[in-house]
Amino acid sequence: MNTKNKFHLTALAFGVLIATSVHAEANQVYSYTVSAHNAPITVDVILKDGKIANILTDNRESPGVGKLAIANLSKKIIRNQTINVDNVSGASVTSMALKYAVKKNLEAAGADLSKFQAKLPKAQLKDSYSTEVVIVGGGGAGLAAAASVIEAGGTAIIVEKLGYLGGSTVVSGGGYNAVDPERQNRQNIEDSIDRHFQDTMRGGHNKNNPELVKKLVEEAPTTMHWLESKGLGFWPKVRVIVGGLYPRGHSAEGGGYGYVKVLEKFIKAYPDKVKVFTDTQAVKLIKNEAGKVIGVVGKQDGKTVNFMASKGVIIATGGFGSNVEMRQARNTGVWKEVTLDKNIPCTNNFKASQGDGLKLAEQVGANLINLDDIQLHPGGTPKTGIMSFWPSGRNRIFLTPQGDRFVNEDAARDTLCKAIFKEGGNYWIVSNHVKYPTLDYLSKNLTIGEMIKLGQAFSGNTIEELAQKTGMDPKKLRASIDTYNDVVTGKIKEDNLGFKKFTQDDKPMTEGPFYATPMVPAVHHTMGGIQINSAAQVLDKNGQVIPGLFAAGEVTGGVHGSNRVGGNGIADAMVFGRVSGQSALK
Numbered sequence: 001m002n003t004k005n006k007f008h009l010t011a012l013a014f015g016v017l018i019a020t021s022v023h024a025e026a027n028q029v030y031s032y033t034v035s036a037h038n039a040p041i042t043v044d045v046i047l048k049d050g051k052i053a054n055i056l057t058d059n060r061e062s063p064g065v066g067k068l069a070i071a072n073l074s075k076k077i078i079r080n081q082t083i084n085v086d087n088v089s090g091a092s093v094t095s096m097a098l099k100y101a102v103k104k105n106l107e108a109a110g111a112d113l114s115k116f117q118a119k120l121p122k123a124q125l126k127d128s129y130s131t132e133v134v135i136v137g138g139g140g141a142g143l144a145a146a147a148s149v150i151e152a153g154g155t156a157i158i159v160e161k162l163g164y165l166g167g168s169t170v171v172s173g174g175g176y177n178a179v180d181p182e183r184q185n186r187q188n189i190e191d192s193i194d195r196h197f198q199d200t201m202r203g204g205h206n207k208n209n210p211e212l213v214k215k216l217v218e219e220a221p222t223t224m225h226w227l228e229s230k231g232l233g234f235w236p237k238v239r240v241i242v243g244g245l246y247p248r249g250h251s252a253e254g255g256g257y258g259y260v261k262v263l264e265k266f267i268k269a270y271p272d273k274v275k276v277f278t279d280t281q282a283v284k285l286i287k288n289e290a291g292k293v294i295g296v297v298g299k300q301d302g303k304t305v306n307f308m309a310s311k312g313v314i315i316a317t318g319g320f321g322s323n324v325e326m327r328q329a330r331n332t333g334v335w336k337e338v339t340l341d342k343n344i345p346c347t348n349n350f351k352a353s354q355g356d357g358l359k360l361a362e363q364v365g366a367n368l369i370n371l372d373d374i375q376l377h378p379g380g381t382p383k384t385g386i387m388s389f390w391p392s393g394r395n396r397i398f399l400t401p402q403g404d405r406f407v408n409e410d411a412a413r414d415t416l417c418k419a420i421f422k423e424g425g426n427y428w429i430v431s432n433h434v435k436y437p438t439l440d441y442l443s444k445n446l447t448i449g450e451m452i453k454l455g456q457a458f459s460g461n462t463i464e465e466l467a468q469k470t471g472m473d474p475k476k477l478r479a480s481i482d483t484y485n486d487v488v489t490g491k492i493k494e495d496n497l498g499f500k501k502f503t504q505d506d507k508p509m510t511e512g513p514f515y516a517t518p519m520v521p522a523v524h525h526t527m528g529g530i531q532i533n534s535a536a537q538v539l540d541k542n543g544q545v546i547p548g549l550f551a552a553g554e555v556t557g558g559v560h561g562s563n564r565v566g567g568n569g570i571a572d573a574m575v576f577g578r579v580s581g582q583s584a585l586k
Helices: 066-080 092-108 140-151 181-187 193-203 210-229 256-268 324-330 356-363 413-422 448-453 463-470 474-488 568-585
Strands: 015-024 027-035 040-048 051-058 128-136 156-159 175-177 234-239 249-252 274-277 281-287 293-300 303-315 374-380 397-399 427-432 458-460 514-526 529-531 537-539 545-551
Touching (some): 051 066, 066 092, 128 274, 128 293, 140 568, 175 210, 175 568, 181 234, 210 568, 249 256, 281 356, 293 545, 303 356, 303 568, 356 529, 356 545, 374 413, 397 474, 448 458, 463 474, 463 514, 529 537, 545 568
Parallel strands (some): 128 303, 156 274
Antiparallel strands (some): 015 027, 040 051, 281 293, 374 514, 397 427, 427 514
16 A cells, blocks of 8 residues: 555545434434534434424534534524524634535435525624724734733723634644743752743744743743633643643643633623624724824625724734745745645644734834744644644654654754655654553544544554554564663663653553554744734834734744744733733723
8 A cells, every 4th residue: 555645634425324314203313424624523403393403413623613613503503493604714614514414414304495594684783893902813812912901991892803712722732831830849840930031042043032032931920820810720730842842831721722711701701891803804903193003994794894992902813824825925934945835734723824913014014023934833634734633742753654763752843844854744653552541532632543433543453563554664663662662761861863751751662552643744833923022012113112003922023033932822822912901001
């Protein structure tokens, strides 16, 4: 079998009817399985007296994105008895899959589809809305900004182009770097604010703005505890996030969705303080005669709406990793030898990371810096780039298609990806039962057993069996595992790749079952963007503050230098999101 082909995910038929109706009194139950964004979903439609009484799904879509789309669309379909509902912007694949499955179930029931095609009326917006702070972008940074505005006694409007809040934060792994003695001391980890500062500067190849890095590392612990006060849980164990360089990574409960969930819940408790406008594209910033930014022009379903801000406007729209044309035009830095075209996927929310905020800021003279600093992450799923199946953490090794180890798995992300491209761009991550104790063990959104069934992972009870299924050379695979085991058992202190035992969690892989997951590098973060100061104020090309304009999160430049340290991205969004909200109200 061609090894190269094994790196492509198994194609699934778009829809397969798996059951006929089951009659229980007046209820009729129909079931249909359809391919969605992450994996197939099974949709059950319960009909009663000719109407849709309920919709139930078994799905593995992402929390806060696909799962939210399914829940919201199901409610609309049931409430209005129509499948002619708009897709949730940013979750269109899942939306279409759900509607298709409901339609097929109705057809199987012999229903008159014309009775389920009513078009829902659109909500009418006013021409203008006024508040103190307008926040463009409802991802992690925007939500943190809104929460801080509430706490400071102010009011805000969030303008979000997607059909839901969360942006790219909601699909992220959610790791958060912060010095936290309470947790780190339990694991005998010595750390300091200065060490976090030095690691961040070193990781960014000293291209970072030290003022911004200082703000990040000093405020990260405080902001982490602020998030905890909002209800976000962090696991007690501290880890090294991939590319994180040191064990100060804190895992949020629920991953990236955890941040969005708690902040959105907090904001919803103050409907008089914050209003949210989804499916609304910000197209222009409004300045007064004195040059202060005083509002945003938005568009929703073709209607133009002005959102006026008496205090300030915050741009929190994320990066441009999914904008192939823009990243190609700006790719003159660390990845200039790689063509970042559509063949290189992106881990971010596709519609969110298009660089909209950069265009808005340029309209009013903001200085854009370091746009050539683009980061790739080694954990992209082939073709899609999504990290739903990324085997993060410890106890796994990176192997070439032939089975050789080729890089220190603890290296920075740019080092990892450059090594992968040198080997051809595809690679395997190999682990065993230490990482996945059972087939029901969840890796992100799917269990390892489900990944195997979908062709997204391969298993073997022996090294030889795994080699046979993946096309790797069994001798090379065994030698790679043996060398890794020699390091983590202490037989040798360091291998020829520079790999050392980093934490007590590093365990040998001696027994099956063994697992292999195909992976590719994917665009993950754009470090360049709008120039800001430590108060999140936007600067113009002369280094002067643009009155009334602030920015936070991935849309900004200067925090991460030319390579973002793993675990600093969410910290950046939360810290400067919070700072921007506070600054805007001053």
